Amino acid sequence: MSDDTTPICSAKGxxxxxxxxxxWNNPKLHTPERRKxxxxxxxxxxxxxxxxxxxxxxxxxxxxxxxxxxxxxxRPDGS
Numbered sequence: 001m002s003d004d005t006t007p008i009c010s011a012k013g014x015x016x017x018x019x020x021x022x023x024w025n026n027p028k029l030h031t032p033e034r035r036k037x038x039x040x041x042x043x044x045x046x047x048x049x050x051x052x053x054x055x056x057x058x059x060x061x062x063x064x065x066x067x068x069x070x071x072x073x074x075r076p077d078g079s
Contacts, residue, residue, distance in 0.1 A: 007064060009041040011048060016041035021067040022048055024057040039064060 007018040018039035025034050040048045045061065052058035 007039050009044050010038040011040065011044035014041060014044055016043065019064050020045045021060075021062045021064050022052060022058060023060040023062065024052045025059060026055075026057055035059060037067075 008014070009016045009018045010022075018041055020040040020042070022038045022040055022045075023035040024038070025032070025036055030036070038048055038052070049058055049061055
């Protein structure tokens with residue numbers, strides 16, 4: 001069972017605890033170093049990775065426990 005502080009999988013309708021971070025960016029919208037993130041449970045890691053991968057967006061898949069967001073994970077203009 002999860003509480004309000006447990007990260008929840010990004011897959012539509014899933015309420016499972018997330019254990020993976022999928023780092024991605026859309027090269028048409030984001031600078032190369034910019035990373036957006038989805039989080040995934042074990043069940044949805046592959047399907048979410050494939051969704052991003054076929055579009056050329058997926059950059060990295062890391063265990064949530066090891067993820068460290070870049071210091072400037074906000075908007076490119078720093079705000």
